[in-house]
Amino acid sequence: MKILTVIIFEVCFLSWSIAMYFDLGEQEEKCIIEEIPEDTLVTGYFLLEHWDANKPANTPHLGMTVKIRDPNHEILMLKRYGKYGKFTFTSHASGQHFLCMQSNSTRFSVFAGERLRVHLDVQMGEHSIDPSAVKAKDTVKTMEYSLQHLIDQMNYIARQQDYQREREETFREISEQTNWSVLWWAIIQTAILLSVGFWQIKRLKDFLIEKKLV
Numbered sequence: 001m002k003i004l005t006v007i008i009f010e011v012c013f014l015s016w017s018i019a020m021y022f023d024l025g026e027q028e029e030k031c032i033i034e035e036i037p038e039d040t041l042v043t044g045y046f047l048l049e050h051w052d053a054n055k056p057a058n059t060p061h062l063g064m065t066v067k068i069r070d071p072n073h074e075i076l077m078l079k080r081y082g083k084y085g086k087f088t089f090t091s092h093a094s095g096q097h098f099l100c101m102q103s104n105s106t107r108f109s110v111f112a113g114e115r116l117r118v119h120l121d122v123q124m125g126e127h128s129i130d131p132s133a134v135k136a137k138d139t140v141k142t143m144e145y146s147l148q149h150l151i152d153q154m155n156y157i158a159r160q161q162d163y164q165r166e167r168e169e170t171f172r173e174i175s176e177q178t179n180w181s182v183l184w185w186a187i188i189q190t191a192i193l194l195s196v197g198f199w200q201i202k203r204l205k206d207f208l209i210e211k212k213l214v
Contacts, residue, residue, distance in 0.1 A: 020119070020120045020121065020122075021117055021118060021119045021120065022117075022118055022120075023051055023115050023116065023117055023118075024048075024101065024102075024103055024115070024116045024117070024118050025103075025115060025116070026103060027102065027103065028102065028103065029067075029100055029101065029102040030100070030101055030102075030118075031098045031099060031100040031101075032098070032099045032100075032101075032120070032122075033096050033097070033098055033099075034096070034097050034099060034122065034124075035095070035096060035097075035163075036091045036094070036095070036096075036097045036124060037091065037094050037156075037159040037160050037162065037163035038091060038092065038093055038094040038159065038163070039090065039091065039092070039159065040090065040091045040124055040125050040156060040159055041088065041089075041090050041124070041125060041152075042088065042089055042090070042091065042097075042122065042123070042124050042125075043086065043087075043088045043122070043123045043124075044066075044086065044087045044088070044099065044120065044121065044122045044123075045084075045085075045086050045120070045121045046064060046066075046081075046084065046085060046086075046087075046101070046118060046119060046120045046121075047083065047084045047118070047119040048062050048063070048064050048083040048084065048103065048116055048117075048118055048119075049062070049083065049116065049117050049119075050115075050116060050117065051115040051116060051117045052115070062082065062083035062103075062104075062116075063080060063081065063082055063083065063103065063104030064080070064081045064082070064083070064085065064101055064102070064103060064104060064118070065078070065079070065080050065081075065101070065102045065103075065104055066078070066079055066080075066081060066085075066087050066099070066100070066101055067100040067101075067102070068087075068089050068097065068098070068099055068100070069097065069098040069100065070091065070092060070093055070095070070097055071093055071094075071095030071096050071097065072093070073098075076089050076091075076092070076097075077089045080104060094163045094166060099122070101118060101120075103116055124156065125152065125153065125155070125156025125157075125159070125160075
């Protein structure tokens with residue numbers, strides 16, 4: 001049963017590998033930046049394997065450390081997994097979140113120095129439907145979970161809209177401040193040029209008067 005579960009899990013990743021995969025070296029950490037609204041559930045699935053397809057698939061020493069940091073670079077989650085797994089976290093603030101992954105390899109492991117391939121699928125704002133509801137014969141219960149799934153999707157879309165609105169307001173404020181700064185800098189430059197011009201004219205006039213040329 002355990003072997004069958006692993007096979008099903010790896011087959012599921014065949015479709016996810018089309019979406020995103022990247023290479024990872026021994027003890028190397030790579031981070032992915034995701035723009036995530038506040039109070040959003042994020043679920044990630046990953047599979048770690050050899051970059052070389054000819055390598056044996058049965059490698060119990062493969063492992064992954066997942067570290068999540070918020071926009072303030074505070075650690076939201078830090079956990080060690082095997083070669084495949086699922087991680088979840090909820091964002092506490094809107095902004096760029098860093099999803100960092102590092103292999104758990106050591107110099108004594110059988111794959112030390114090898115290049116690894118990481119398949120990753122990240123889903124945001126999705127409500128996981130209870131598997132028992134799918135198999136339930138009670139139509140009301142099934143509809144209840146489906147309705148909850150739709151509500152969570154709507155809430156996620158609403159948070160995304162609020163987050164984009166906040167970013168738009170921030171961008172507009174920065175643009176207005178930049179425009180005012182450019183305007184004031186142009187005014188200051190013009191004032192300096194006029195002052196230098198008047199000063200040069202006055203000095204030239206004083207020189208001509210002193211030499212009795214005018």
